[in-house]
Amino acid sequence: MLDPRSLRREPELIAQALSKRGLVFDLDTYEELESSRHDLQTEMETLQHDRNEISRTIGQAKRDGLDIEPLRLSVSEIGYRLDVVKQEFGKIRDELDAFLLSIPNIPHESVPDGADEEDNLVLRQHGTTPEFNFKPKDHVDLAPGLLNLELAVKISGSRFSVLRGPLAKLQRSLTQFMLDVHTEQHGYEEVYVPFIVNAASMTATGQLPKFAEDAFHVEHTEPMYLVPTAEVPVTNFVRDEILSADDLPMKFVAHTPCFRSEAGSYGKDMRGIFRQHQFEKVELVQIVSPDVSWDAFEELLGHAETILKMLELPYQASVLCGGDLGFAAAKTIDLEVWLPSQGRYREISSVSNFLDFQARRAQARFRRKAGERPELVHTLNGSGLAVGRSLIALMENYQNGDGSVTIPDALRSYMGGIDSLKLADADGQK
């Protein structure tokens, strides 16, 4: 959520800043709601004040044994009026809240203009794309049998997958490797978290109320949601908390499955496991003091890049343009890995600084010094990395002419020391 105070003070400026997203901010609606809110709140508080005062007098009069009947009559009129105003105020406040919750974050000044991913700006490239003296296969053709999509369709439906034998192990190894690097070399605390979360958590990080259809939901005693990313449960560690300055920064790494309905992406990336309803991800989350969040952003980006470098996968870093920027982010840099089968770089990590946008929704605060007013923290996160897509990248970039896949050095100890995998005619093939 944006700061309601700044919004009140300089709505034109904010509308201007939001236009970078290609968003037309409805100033008229906002100002109408805001002015109603202001008037109603003022009236309501005046009435409450009057009523409180008379009620106090009644209490006193009763103790003194005086007749309170005239006072009761005078207050009952206030009561009626108050009921009406309260109801109107509640309605406007709900509308205003809904309005505020639907406004995305303001793009940082360094975010380039642009409408969609075509306008994202490549910052740098790393590694060299592999040359093959044969026609490279994609990950589906590389692992017939071990990657079983038909089976997943029977069990669940499209956009799910079954991995078998060494392929499943390879994915697990990737996960372990990432977790180990982040905990042992980058100073993150590994956390295990719920995969089903409540609406308050989804609202705090920005998935609700606007993007409900992107999430899988479950009916329990109250509506709940399958996590679309570990960002949701982990960032919500600090919801409604007042931390002390020495608690910061908090750095967490979590491996979770992620569930996305992928509504609106029908027909997109339908081959293989590139875009799934369920996928594995290792996620980095940082909760930091506002003064250092841009340093933390660079640091976190570096942590994600380290994984790609250690796996020796060619990648590029792109800063998302205003039009492609996610709802809650002030700035996002995507890491895109080279996929030989597609002949282009594809997203494998997304690193974002949310500034105080999520923190305000979450009321996640900290106190610089005892006695001082609490301030909102800044939140950041980034994939480190998307495991399913790492698996694809690894298979495709490390493939050999005989259909085998070389295991990168960094991963060998996790794979029992083997240096290559023959996926094509391994045990799982039928």
Add this chain to the structure above:
RNA sequence: GGAGGGGUGGCUGAGUGGUCGAAAGCACUGGUCUUGAAAACCAGCGAGGUUAGCGCCUCCCAGGGUUCGAAUCCCUGCCCCUCCGCCA
């Protein structure tokens, strides 16, 4: 699933209709004392909104209700604890 007990400020915990936004303790901050620290003593110390400020309003899990007035009474929901049952 059955029976019972609870949700109060950073924490513990008092408070059953009227100066209660809330006793007390702990923690924290400042001061006195001390070479320094500890102890002791004194003072301060919840959050949000609004205001130039004084002030005013709201918040005692959430949402409704009763009342002139609710932390306190009633209803619903959520959560926690204890015992029993079931269970990986």
